[in-house]
Amino acid sequence: MPDLVCVEVLDTLGGFARLARNTPTLDGSIPLRAAQACLPFLDGNRLGLQVVLDTKLSVEKSLSGYRLHAPPESLVRALSGAAPRLAAEGLLPEGSWLAKKLAKGLVWRADRSGALALFTGLFLRPKPGFVLRVSHAGNRKNVLFGVRERFIVDASAPCPLVLELEPGKDARFPLLLAGELASLFPLVPRVECRHADLSPESEAARAHLAFFDPKYFERKKRGPTKKYKRAVSGAEVASPASSGRVELVEAGPGGIGEITRFPVASAAGVSEREIPGLVALEIRNGVPLRARFDGHVADVVPDERRLALYRERTEAAWSAAFDTDTLMSHRGAVWYFSKYVTPHQAGEPLFFVKPSVLTRTTAGWSTLVDGALGSGFEVLRGAVATDRLHALPAVIRLLHPGQRVLLPEDLPLARCFPFPRSTFDATADRIPWSLPGSRT
Numbered sequence: 001m002p003d004l005v006c007v008e009v010l011d012t013l014g015g016f017a018r019l020a021r022n023t024p025t026l027d028g029s030i031p032l033r034a035a036q037a038c039l040p041f042l043d044g045n046r047l048g049l050q051v052v053l054d055t056k057l058s059v060e061k062s063l064s065g066y067r068l069h070a071p072p073e074s075l076v077r078a079l080s081g082a083a084p085r086l087a088a089e090g091l092l093p094e095g096s097w098l099a100k101k102l103a104k105g106l107v108w109r110a111d112r113s114g115a116l117a118l119f120t121g122l123f124l125r126p127k128p129g130f131v132l133r134v135s136h137a138g139n140r141k142n143v144l145f146g147v148r149e150r151f152i153v154d155a156s157a158p159c160p161l162v163l164e165l166e167p168g169k170d171a172r173f174p175l176l177l178a179g180e181l182a183s184l185f186p187l188v189p190r191v192e193c194r195h196a197d198l199s200p201e202s203e204a205a206r207a208h209l210a211f212f213d214p215k216y217f218e219r220k221k222r223g224p225t226k227k228y229k230r231a232v233s234g235a236e237v238a239s240p241a242s243s244g245r246v247e248l249v250e251a252g253p254g255g256i257g258e259i260t261r262f263p264v265a266s267a268a269g270v271s272e273r274e275i276p277g278l279v280a281l282e283i284r285n286g287v288p289l290r291a292r293f294d295g296h297v298a299d300v301v302p303d304e305r306r307l308a309l310y311r312e313r314t315e316a317a318w319s320a321a322f323d324t325d326t327l328m329s330h331r332g333a334v335w336y337f338s339k340y341v342t343p344h345q346a347g348e349p350l351f352f353v354k355p356s357v358l359t360r361t362t363a364g365w366s367t368l369v370d371g372a373l374g375s376g377f378e379v380l381r382g383a384v385a386t387d388r389l390h391a392l393p394a395v396i397r398l399l400h401p402g403q404r405v406l407l408p409e410d411l412p413l414a415r416c417f418p419f420p421r422s423t424f425d426a427t428a429d430r431i432p433w434s435l436p437g438s439r440t
Contacts, residue, residue: 004240006130006186006426007049010158010433012086013078013121017161019049019184019428026140033345037224039232040369041395043383045139047368047424051120051163051182057107059116061173065109066116069174079106082121091123091158098160115148116165118177123158125431129240130155130186131278133417134163135370137180138381143399144171146373147182149415153189153275158431169375185368186426189277190243191418193259197249198321204249204360204390205321211389212333232385238364238420245362246418248281249390252314252337252356255410258282281367281416283355283392286310287340289407291377293349293398300341300351306409311338314356336391349398350380353413358390361418367392368417376405379413385421392416 009019024042025035034041058069083102086092092099101108102119110117126132132152141147148164163182167175198205211227219225238244248257260282287310288303318327318334327334337356344350359367367386371379371394380395394413398405 003427004422004425005429006127006240006423007132007184007428008125008127008158008431009428010091010123010125010431011121012082012091012123012433013075016053016055016075016078017120017122017181018052018054019122020052021427022046022050022138022180029140031348037226037229039229040382040384041139041380043366043424044369044381047381047383047419048138048183048185049426049428050137050180051122051134051161051184052180053120053178056176056178058174058176059107061175066107067105068107071106075106078121092160098162110164114167116145116167116175118163118165118181120161120163122161123431124152124161124184125158126152126155126186128155129188131189131275133185133187134161135183135185136373138183141180141373141378142177143373143378144168144175151275151278168373185417185419186240186423187278187417188240188242188244188420188423189275191246191277191279192244193246193248193279193281193418195250195259196247198251198317198358200322200326202247202249202321202358204247204358205251207360207388208251208336208358208390209322209326209330209333212336213330214332217332228385228389231388235385235388235421236364237422238362240420240422240426242362242364242420244365244418244420246279246281246367246386247360249358249360250317250356251358252317253286253310256284256286256355257357257359258284260415279418281357281359281392282412283357283369283394283414283416285353285407285409285411285413286355287353288409289341289353290404291351291396291398291407292404293401295401297346298344298349298351298398300343302341303409307340310340310356314338317356344395349401351396353394353396355392355394355413357392359386359392359416360390361386363387364421365418366421368419369394369414370417371395371414372412374405374407374411376400376403377407383424386418 342352
């Protein structure tokens, strides 16, 4: 099967940054149990392209902004050689905002918030029919900084890839930048999204009850059921030319899931416009949580009053939609949401939360669950086949043993983007461009 090319890449700094694919197991670095049983986690790892720096950079901070400490001489020469050609070919016209920044170096202060901007030397041109989403590097990202979300839509000319990194409170300078810095996802901007009621007519609700039946929970007591793996085995793969439909069902208290549309900034970072057909689901925390990992157990303590109210409203929503006999025979499917928190295996700093939303996508489509980075925790990235399983659980990893972490109610946990499964195999083509003395 030929490669699905989603983007053309122009490298103007001779290999300073590159795009690469991750393996599902992150080169064998993930826990064995996850490698054997957690298909959404594996799919989240292999989705998209990673923006990788093979050169280590040390960034210093001053009152005037940021600068590189002792940058490699080869990188300095590459930038000085590239600048005139970029101007001559119209990629960076003289006097443009980026040309002015690059005259002073590869890094600078992005704005008054203190974000750090880094020019990768890459110019990206999405193939027709794709929108490129730039985000954090995923499940082995540098947790000392976040990466601002950005969308690249213009297929008429290559667009410079400038990463805006937001140092967290644990970041210390000089800050080391190396390896995987960001991810690039090809999205298809042909998605219709709507809210639907929880009812016996809802296919998502009926499928949820059928998936989490009594046999599922009986088998779960003895270990992984592999039911999800069997459900998605041989599943349809939609082409990138297809259109998608998404149905969002609130399966408990309202406000946990929200349909959002994201603007795209212009090349100068000034004007914004909405991207037609590009939608995402915003998933929020339903119950305040306190958590700490002691090296052996991830101890999670919900606010008991808020959890009781959450449970009451969730069970009331299902009781209003389904008859008593149906709910009695599928109690576990409702408890899946109303319990809300599930601990993970001993020895792992992880726990699940189960936001009470159901998401149903077109056959052949999955949903990227792109987790948030918080103070002392991160929500792991995953990809769920939401044409087969309609729940969107969030897996939270505690970053520092012994540190108490607070997750308030209504905290954004993840942004979820539907995508046709053919884009799992999307790759990039290189646009020929070389400089004297550079690698080609």
